Amino acid sequence: MKAALKPLLDPLLRDNPVTVQILGICSALAVTTSMSTALTMSLALTAVLVASNAVISAIRRHIPAQIRLILQITIIAAMVIVADLILQAYAFAISQRLSIFVSLIVTNCIVLGRAEAYAMSNPVGPSILDALGNGAGYSAILLVIAFVRELLGFGTLFGITIFPTVANGGWYHPFGFMLLAPSAFMLLGLLVWAIRAWRAEQAEPTATPVDREGVLT
Amino acid sequence: MPDLNPISLWQRLLAAPNDSRGKTLTMAFLVSFVAAVAVSSAAVLLGPRLDANRDAERRARLEALIADTPGLAEILPGAGIDSLEVLTVDLRDASLAAALDPEQMSELSADDDIAGIGTRPDLHQIFMARDGRDLALVILPVYGQGYAATIRGYLALGPDLNTVVGLAITDQSETPGLGATIQTPGWLALWPGTRLMDEAGDIRVAVVRGGASTDYEVDAITGATRSSNGVQNMIRFWVGPLGFGPVLDALRNGDLP
Numbered sequence: 001m002k003a004a005l006k007p008l009l010d011p012l013l014r015d016n017p018v019t020v021q022i023l024g025i026c027s028a029l030a031v032t033t034s035m036s037t038a039l040t041m042s043l044a045l046t047a048v049l050v051a052s053n054a055v056i057s058a059i060r061r062h063i064p065a066q067i068r069l070i071l072q073i074t075i076i077a078a079m080v081i082v083a084d085l086i087l088q089a090y091a092f093a094i095s096q097r098l099s100i101f102v103s104l105i106v107t108n109c110i111v112l113g114r115a116e117a118y119a120m121s122n123p124v125g126p127s128i129l130d131a132l133g134n135g136a137g138y139s140a141i142l143l144v145i146a147f148v149r150e151l152l153g154f155g156t157l158f159g160i161t162i163f164p165t166v167a168n169g170g171w172y173h174p175f176g177f178m179l180l181a182p183s184a185f186m187l188l189g190l191l192v193w194a195i196r197a198w199r200a201e202q203a204e205p206t207a208t209p210v211d212r213e214g215v216l217t
Numbered sequence: 218m219p220d221l222n223p224i225s226l227w228q229r230l231l232a233a234p235n236d237s238r239g240k241t242l243t244m245a246f247l248v249s250f251v252a253a254v255a256v257s258s259a260a261v262l263l264g265p266r267l268d269a270n271r272d273a274e275r276r277a278r279l280e281a282l283i284a285d286t287p288g289l290a291e292i293l294p295g296a297g298i299d300s301l302e303v304l305t306v307d308l309r310d311a312s313l314a315a316a317l318d319p320e321q322m323s324e325l326s327a328d329d330d331i332a333g334i335g336t337r338p339d340l341h342q343i344f345m346a347r348d349g350r351d352l353a354l355v356i357l358p359v360y361g362q363g364y365a366a367t368i369r370g371y372l373a374l375g376p377d378l379n380t381v382v383g384l385a386i387t388d389q390s391e392t393p394g395l396g397a398t399i400q401t402p403g404w405l406a407l408w409p410g411t412r413l414m415d416e417a418g419d420i421r422v423a424v425v426r427g428g429a430s431t432d433y434e435v436d437a438i439t440g441a442t443r444s445s446n447g448v449q450n451m452i453r454f455w456v457g458p459l460g461f462g463p464v465l466d467a468l469r470n471g472d473l474p
Contacts, residue, residue: 030393059248062231064241071248078252082259089266092274099393100365181394 007118007130011137013199018141019192020202023109027101028142029184035158038146039139040094044083044102046135049111050128052076057119057127072115073106080106110134145187153178275387279344279356279371282385286354286373301344301356306473311463313473314340325459332454333362333447343461352376352468357461361451364443366390368399372452374413378465381422384408386448396444407435413456420457424449 017023024045031041055075056063063071084102087095095102105111114134119127150156152175155163164170177183196203233240283301307314309323321339344356353376360369366389373383386400398404412432413422421433424445429436437445454460467473 062235062240062244064235064244066236067241067245071244074248074252078255081256085259085263085267088270089263092270096274099397100390101393 004126005129007122007126008133008136011130011133012140013137013195014202016137016141016195017110017113017134018138018188019195021113022192023113024138025188027104027108028138028145028188029181030101031098032142032146032149032184033153033179034097034150034156035143035146036094037097038142040087040091041098041101042135042139042142044087045105045108045110045138046132048076048079048083048105049114049135050131051079052111053114053119053127053131054124056115057122057124060120063120068120069112069116072112076111076115077106110138141188141191144191145184148187149178149183153183271388275369278385278387282356282371282373282383286383301346304343304345304473306341306343306461306464308337308339308341308459308461308464311467311473316340317342329459330454331450331457332360333450334360334367334454337459341461343464348376352378354382355465355468357455359451359455359460360388361447361454363389363391363399363447364396364441365392368444368447368451370448370451372455374465378469379413381408381411381413384448384452389444391441391444395438396441398438398441399444399448404438411435413452420453422449422452422456 011017015021018025018028027041027045031037052072052075056072080103083105084095087098087102114131118130122130147157150158151162155161155165155170155172155174161168161170163172165172165174167174230240230243235241305314305317306312317340319338322336323339324336325334341358343358345352346354354373355378356371356373358369359372360367362368368386368391369388370384370386372381373385374380375382384405386405389397389400391397391399407429410432411422411434413420415421415433421431423434424437425434426437426439426442426445456462456465464473
């Protein structure tokens with residue numbers, strides 16, 4: 001049982017796509033100024049990831065090796081466009097705030113990474129679990145960062161006031177830096193540091209080995 | 218006789234080695250075809266909802282533009298855009314038209330087409346507000362090519378039909394953080410007071426880098442030259458001779474009501 005759930009549970013912390021593999025950073029920085037955009041982005045990415053992993057895994061035995069990447073990207077891109085249209089139709093306000101980042105899911109390394117690393121060589125069931133696990137791992141990091149940024153930057157969570165700000169007659173001075181992208185970089189760095197301090201096996205070797213030509217090995 | 222039974226053809230395809238030329242081409246075609254069908258059906262099925270959302274968004278931006286225009290609330294009988302007068306104008310001869318007709322288009326030559334729109338619809342709806350019998354405000358719909366996609370907006374002109382009283386951007390897909398600044402209140406607030414033409418009637422309005430110094434200039438957005446130029450060219454085109462220029466002249470001379 002535990003082995004069967006490994007693809008679902010591993011990416012949550014032990015092999016998290018964001019904090020361990022440092023993938024999907026661009027969107028993690030861009031959409032985390034509020035919980036609602038981070039949650040919408042997380043759901044969109046997870047939906048695309050599950051659908052693309054399932055389809056690619058289902059036809060994996062018939063994908064010619066030379067054109068496998070372009071077939072994967074075609075499948076992923078079609079799903080991203082559909083997801084973007086659905087968001088624009090049913091959650092227009094949030095899709096406006098996410099602007100191009102939904103369509104940029106197609107370039108999110110997590111999606112192509114899971115297709116190539118997992119779905120191409122595993123059956124549909126485990127591929128869906130793997131997609132759910134990676135989607136959840138990505139979502140967890142996004143939501144943690146968005147929680148800190150929205151709470152400190154606006155004094156709200158999901159738009160509901162937690163700390164009444166000075167502008168609205170309260171006591172809290174919003175920390176404007178939290179609304180800028182560099183703050184997300186720093187929070188992500190602190191998070192990676194905290195996780196690796198707690199789970200030392202995730203830390204990379206201190207020095208990157210470089211051969212005599214200066215090429216990373 | 219070749220075997221044309223679709224079931225056995227399908228089985229032969231599945232059994233074919235993955236790297237054979239036939240299977241590579243067939244798989245490429247099948248995947249693209251299914252993807253194309255999925256995307257097109259989503260676009261067609263969701264189309265009405267998408268259009269309704271975009272219209273509502275445009276309307277909301279136009280409402281906000283009116284709400285932000287000083288002194289307008291006092292002269293409008295009701296609230297919002299329903300109290301504006303709507304005029305359908307024909308750009309070819311600056312006359313009134315009965316109804317919009319998207320079929321009537323004019324081709325633009327490359328030299329004339331500074332806004333990058335290709336063809337120009339001849340009939341447009343403009344919005345007006347009056348203070349008694351005098352014009353108080355004219356709102357023109359404008360659009361043009363930005364950096365990533367078409368930028369659409371509304372340009373509000375004061376009673377002299379030469380001074381901008383407000384600009385609203387309703388649709389844009391510029392780069393977030395750079396070109397998308399064209400839609401932020403801070404940048405749009407630079408527009409009111411900008412003049413379009415000098416006394417000789419030459420269009421002078423411009424988006425300039427390095428600090429606006431005259432009434433005709435607005436600061437460009439750093440790092441978003443093409444988005445800034447897109448807005449400039451769109452406004453220059455639509456107030457120019459091939460845009461609403463003749464209509465504005467007619468309004469000024471009293472040839473149009």
